[in-house]
Amino acid sequence: MRAVRWHGKLDVRVDTVPDPEIVNPRDAIIKVTSTAICGSDLHLYDAVIPTMQKGDILGHEFMGEVVDVGSAHKEKLNGHGLKVGQRVVIPFTIACGSCFFCEKQLWSCCDNSNPADNQDIPDALMGHSPSGLFGYSHMTGGYAGGQAEYVRVPFADTGAFAVPDHLEDEQVLFLTDIFPTGYMAAENCAIEKGDTVAIWGAGPVGQFAIRSAFLLGAERVIAIDHNPARLRLAAGAGADTLNFEEVDVLDALAETTAGRGPDSCMDAVGMEAHGVAIDNVADLAKQKMGIAFDRPHVLRQAIIACRKGGHVSVPGVYGGVIDNFPMGAVVNKGLTIKSGQTHVHRYLKPLLDHIEAGRIDPRVVITHRLPLDAAPMAYDQFKNNQDEFRKVVLKP
């Protein structure tokens, strides 16, 4: 089959590789009909997430048709086996459904989906290992990803979610990651009536977060970015916008909230913040030298901007330890910080309902539909021409 593989920093290629096969009883093999490139993939492309290996198949946002299932499905264990021919979306977080964390609906914290050997590094770096993820480095499983013609899906009886035929791929594809991610990030803002939510990053995650914040009752959403087309799309959803290249973000937020600050602040940017702020330039230097993974400029700014007693929600991905973290502001302003890889499984059904009811159209984020072979160009453009290339869907 053809698959997008990571060969090193800024080097992805479409190669011919062996087809996947069923390994474990609860596996399924999916023939991919649509797969997307995520902002998270850019962190891999830029080689700022450790433990990638040359030849790893990328991609964690994918859907398709079940073409083979393991013995557990045939025996209909748990009463919900998959059938060949079903059309499904696959959560990017792999979860077993029966551990302490899965039972608590903390699917991205599943104990059992990251292979035992792959847990050594996260155990050492973070104290515990998160769940396995598709196509996202060896410390979260080393699983082959979904930017390919076929994918092996472990624990498919728990993860794969059947979608109705009257919805086209592009309406449901983002249930795999960015819609639930934006939604969970908005939930983590603990929005109350009358609230103002400030969201850094108007990328696909930010776009879903803006719309989700309104669905959850926000009075006002302020979107912060520097890409004009992304800000225009945010404005189209009803957000006020700030271009961080034109205004001082902290001043502008204070001004527009009459000094109180936004009730909640969301970092939908993550470890590769743009901009020439002095802390960001220092972080960039450390990242280039390889002594730091993260550039937490946005996170620091969100904490300083947030009103007293407010919530800071962090869907943006970070990988390591960060310097100059304003803990004093967190303590003295009584802030709550919430984060996480998304517990996708939790949101599949409720968000499908929002799509079916027409309360949100996920297609608005898409700018490009391309064949799988165009992946190297798409990665390059998504990184260097962000305003035009907002969301790329690949059709294997």
Add this chain to the structure above:
Amino acid sequence: MASSSAVAPPGTRLGPRQNLETPERVISALGGTVLGLVAAKRGGVSGALLGALGAALVARGATGAAPVKRLIGPGPDDKAAAKRQGWSSAAVFSRAVAINKPASEVYAFFRKFSNLPTFMENIAEIVETGDKHSRWTVTGPGGVKVSWDAVLTADEPGRLIAWKTLPGSTIENTGRVEFRDAPGGRGSEVHATIAYKPPGGTAGKLVAKLTQREPGIQIRRDLKRLKMLLETGEIATNAPQGTTPKS
């Protein structure tokens, strides 16, 4: 009732976690900084990983907790085990895992020794040769197969299984696995302790560690695989994808 520290197996004493003396903490932190600098020179992703491990070492230096310390010399548990077994030296490793199943069920699975190779990576085979006796075959460094005979020294249904090798075994070792219901009805806890007489003493241990065949890592991974098998019915793997074309 929560268990008291008195029933904790060796190596899991519930005392303060800080086991590094101040000079060692300084060295650990310095080592971390050096790793950071090496990482800075290498750059790229392996550089960044080195950098992070360096940072983790700095953190160890700062907190004083150091599982890696055992590499450099025998700890109090090692010395106690050596004395108890009458060995020249001993290496003791212990690890616990929480399993979302009742202790009785976990015990029953474990008591059937022929089940152990399904989750213990290095154990090729265990044959029960008698009521209390079993013959173990392991795959050691370089794929060499080594066998020994073990005898049960304790067997308390739902609670405890312990064994030791017969005198004169190639690799002398003892094992003790305790099963407890976890507080709050949250499944069970498995506490495993393995003590063995390292081939070639401390040096052999280091070499084994470098080839990732060292029991401290092994016991941790094996317990995780036991947990996966009992909680999910299978053991997670990213196994290289096969080569047969799809039908």
